[in-house]
Amino acid sequence: MSGYKILFKNIYLVLFLLWASQPQAQNKFIIVASTTSTEQSGLFKHLLPVYEKKSGVQVRVVALGTGQALDMARRGDADVVFVHDKEAEEKFIADGFSVRRFEVMVNDFVLVGPKADAAKLGGGQDIIAAYKKIAEAKAPFASRGDKSGTHAAEMRLWKAAGIDPQTGKGTWYRETGSSMGPTLNTASAMNAYAFTDRGTWLSFRNRGDLVIVVEGDQRLFNQYGVMLVNPAKHAHIKRELGQAFIDWVLAPEGQKTIAAYKIGNDQLFFPNAR
Amino acid sequence: MSDISAALAEALRLIGGMDAQLAQIVLLSVRVSLVAVTIAALVALPLGACLAIARFPGRQALVAILNALMGLPPVVVGLLIYLLLSRAGPLGEFGLLFTPTAMILAQAVLVTPIIAALSRQVIEDAWIEYEEQLRSLNAGTVAAARTLLWDARFALMTVVLAGFGRAAAEVGAVMIVGGNIDGVTRVMTTTIALETSKGDLPLALGLGMVLVAIIIGVNLLANVVKLTAQKRHG
Amino acid sequence: MMLPLNLKALCFVVANRPIIRDMSCEITAGPKTVILGPNGAGKSVLMRLCHGLLHPTSGSVAWHGRGRQAMVFQRPVMLRRSAIGNVIYGLRLAGVSRKEAESRAAHVLEAVGLTAIAQRAARVLSGGEQQRLALARAWALEPGVLFLDEPTANLDPNATRDVESIISAIHASGTKIIMTTHSLGQARRLGDEILFLSDGRLVERAPVDTFFRRPKSSEAVAFLQGELP
Numbered sequence: 001m002s003g004y005k006i007l008f009k010n011i012y013l014v015l016f017l018l019w020a021s022q023p024q025a026q027n028k029f030i031i032v033a034s035t036t037s038t039e040q041s042g043l044f045k046h047l048l049p050v051y052e053k054k055s056g057v058q059v060r061v062v063a064l065g066t067g068q069a070l071d072m073a074r075r076g077d078a079d080v081v082f083v084h085d086k087e088a089e090e091k092f093i094a095d096g097f098s099v100r101r102f103e104v105m106v107n108d109f110v111l112v113g114p115k116a117d118a119a120k121l122g123g124g125q126d127i128i129a130a131y132k133k134i135a136e137a138k139a140p141f142a143s144r145g146d147k148s149g150t151h152a153a154e155m156r157l158w159k160a161a162g163i164d165p166q167t168g169k170g171t172w173y174r175e176t177g178s179s180m181g182p183t184l185n186t187a188s189a190m191n192a193y194a195f196t197d198r199g200t201w202l203s204f205r206n207r208g209d210l211v212i213v214v215e216g217d218q219r220l221f222n223q224y225g226v227m228l229v230n231p232a233k234h235a236h237i238k239r240e241l242g243q244a245f246i247d248w249v250l251a252p253e254g255q256k257t258i259a260a261y262k263i264g265n266d267q268l269f270f271p272n273a274r
Numbered sequence: 275m276s277d278i279s280a281a282l283a284e285a286l287r288l289i290g291g292m293d294a295q296l297a298q299i300v301l302l303s304v305r306v307s308l309v310a311v312t313i314a315a316l317v318a319l320p321l322g323a324c325l326a327i328a329r330f331p332g333r334q335a336l337v338a339i340l341n342a343l344m345g346l347p348p349v350v351v352g353l354l355i356y357l358l359l360s361r362a363g364p365l366g367e368f369g370l371l372f373t374p375t376a377m378i379l380a381q382a383v384l385v386t387p388i389i390a391a392l393s394r395q396v397i398e399d400a401w402i403e404y405e406e407q408l409r410s411l412n413a414g415t416v417a418a419a420r421t422l423l424w425d426a427r428f429a430l431m432t433v434v435l436a437g438f439g440r441a442a443a444e445v446g447a448v449m450i451v452g453g454n455i456d457g458v459t460r461v462m463t464t465t466i467a468l469e470t471s472k473g474d475l476p477l478a479l480g481l482g483m484v485l486v487a488i489i490i491g492v493n494l495l496a497n498v499v500k501l502t503a504q505k506r507h508g
Numbered sequence: 509m510m511l512p513l514n515l516k517a518l519c520f521v522v523a524n525r526p527i528i529r530d531m532s533c534e535i536t537a538g539p540k541t542v543i544l545g546p547n548g549a550g551k552s553v554l555m556r557l558c559h560g561l562l563h564p565t566s567g568s569v570a571w572h573g574r575g576r577q578a579m580v581f582q583r584p585v586m587l588r589r590s591a592i593g594n595v596i597y598g599l600r601l602a603g604v605s606r607k608e609a610e611s612r613a614a615h616v617l618e619a620v621g622l623t624a625i626a627q628r629a630a631r632v633l634s635g636g637e638q639q640r641l642a643l644a645r646a647w648a649l650e651p652g653v654l655f656l657d658e659p660t661a662n663l664d665p666n667a668t669r670d671v672e673s674i675i676s677a678i679h680a681s682g683t684k685i686i687m688t689t690h691s692l693g694q695a696r697r698l699g700d701e702i703l704f705l706s707d708g709r710l711v712e713r714a715p716v717d718t719f720f721r722r723p724k725s726s727e728a729v730a731f732l733q734g735e736l737p
Contacts, residue, residue: 018375020309058457060455075360076360076361181470182470184473207473407581410581
């Protein structure tokens with residue numbers, strides 16, 4: 001047999017294998033770019049089966065930071081985005097990548113830190129005051145530093161406190177450059193303070209000495225938005241299936257399902273669609 | 275120490291109580307890696323054999339490059355495949371991103387240089403023994419390559435298994451191109467990464483042990499086959 | 509017919525060391541040609557040059573027309589497949605159809621007395637069996653010329669006798685034999701003519717009786733008396 005024949009035989013085999021590796025019965029599905037806070041807190045595991053059973057449409061969630069999720073949608077790799085950084089979302093719309101943003105629900109952020117309380121925060125609700133004390137005490141603080149919605153919220157609060165944490169970089173301020181879970185793992189290992197959403201915190205197992213030190217501040221509430229990626233930008237976007245999912249999440253049934261999700265006795269997400 | 279014993283208990287519990295979801299993850303892992311390694315082998319074995327036998331200018335440079343590519347960072351491969359398969363990329367219209375096929379592609383790209391470089395070495399060693407005889411029988415480069423691939427099959431099996439191990443243990447690339455979608459592209463390594471970030475270290479480590487057990491199992495099985503065949507064929 | 513084989517001013521140099529020096533001769537069809545000479549005389553290299561495994565540094569190896577040639581090496585290289593599979597392999601490479609190859613392989617295995625182990629893995633056979641199989645693989649090609657490079661160097665007397673009788677049978681079937689050996693007894697038993705090499709040169713050429721009874725060159729005299737290293 002000649003070399004070319006063998007080469008072609010192998011190429012055919014490779015193509016066949018790739019073809020055979022595709023799921024045979026291609027179900028109807030949409031891809032949702034979302035955040036680790038919704039995925040890792042277990043919300044989607046609770047919410048999506050209800051919708052899938054009702055609609056017959058599979059919802060495939062790729063969980064990233066908000067920044068990455070929006071980038072992914074910009075490339076046309078998602079039909080729907082489900083994220084929590086209002087500023088970035090509005091920019092997304094201004095750039096034409098979506099036509100409309102719908103508010104779905106809120107959750108809240110908490111500040112966690114070591115029981116020993118190195119910065120002597122002494123509990124309380126005032127997140128700004130807490131930040132100031134941490135910076136003053138140069139107590140270790142683990143930040144995500146990954147352009148996620150949580151990171152953006154953390155940065156807005158630093159700004160409100162009039163502190164540039166970058167000056168503490170390398171000493172007390174540590175950017176992990178990773179998602180919420182790994183950042184909490186880091187904080188737990190070095191007994192640092194960390195800014196996290198409550199959902200991820202409640203489902204986080206490796207807490208070590210960390211406890212919630214600040215919660216309940218109005219400024220800690222966090223709005224989630226959902227958007228259909230603009231089909232005018234990417235022709236293959238599944239407009240009907242994507243919009244149907246958004247409509248359901250905003251409708252009473254979706255909102256009730258979100259409210260029903262609890263870890264222990266704690267409700268994590270508070271639906272507020274209008 | 276308690277963490278590790280907890281992980282061991284978790285691993286035993288996972289294997290013993292193998293639920294449908296875990297089984298699906300394990301099966302997908304094995305399927306993706308097996309197909310990826312098969313594709314890589316189809317490309318890499320002939321490539322390695324030709325590089326071992328053919329003599330042409332630039333061959334040494336090619337061998338050096340191939341050896342270097344064995345250390346391809348998975349994340350880079352993942353990103354490359356991501357950009358290729360993304361809707362905005364050149365192969366976007368096929369909609370392969372976030373599918374098992376994308377993960378197969380990424381693993382195949384990662385593993386091909388490994389199999390090619392190692393098989394090149396194996397075949398070149400065999401060629402020293404066979405060269406005069408095969409040339410005397412008038413075997414051309416392609417015929418000689420085919421002959422050596424078959425004759426060195428036991429050693430090459432080990433090479434392909436090394437590729438399988440690398441593919442199955444890889445996380446960076448499949449995380450990026452697969453998206454770790456529950457029930458669709460979630461494999462063992464991405465599950466381990468996810469459980470680690472949820473702080474469930476015993477579960478993550480337990481899953482890791484299951485993964486290692488699978489890789490060891492595949493290798494043991496292959497070794498038994500190899501030893502039996504080797505005894506028969508010398 | 510591919511003979512006579514003409515060597516013209518043949519030279520072969522490796523790393524500035526001449527192995528074959530300015531050798532010219534004609535090897536004709538018919539007699540079994542045995543190449544003798546001390547270690548390092550260039551016997552194996554000469555055969556490899558003739559067979560085409562090595563390329564001359566200068567000078568030429570000219571065959572008279574095209575024809576099939578085969579070579580059996582000192583240490584047979586067996587492929588990792590059955591005994592008969594090894595024979596079929598050679599035939600398939602020579603462009604023989606599978607069916608034809610199978611019947612020819614069975615036939616030639618019978619001729620070398622290996623029918624009983626045709627299905628055994630070639631690489632687990634004994635040294636003598638492997639060399640007989642190598643001869644069968646070469647013979648099956650029905651070559652015009654068969655080169656043998658010290659074919660019995662690693663074999664015991666019984667196996668040597670088997671191999672020698674197979675070589676004679678191959679010659680009887682019409683194949684030109686060109687071989688090297690270290691054994692003077694084997695040269696006497698098998699050879700018709702002797703090419704005597706020393707230090708890369710063809711020093712003497714004579715019919716086997718003449719060579720052993722009245723060697724002309726001082727090198728040959730010394731070699732036969734066992735005086736050269």
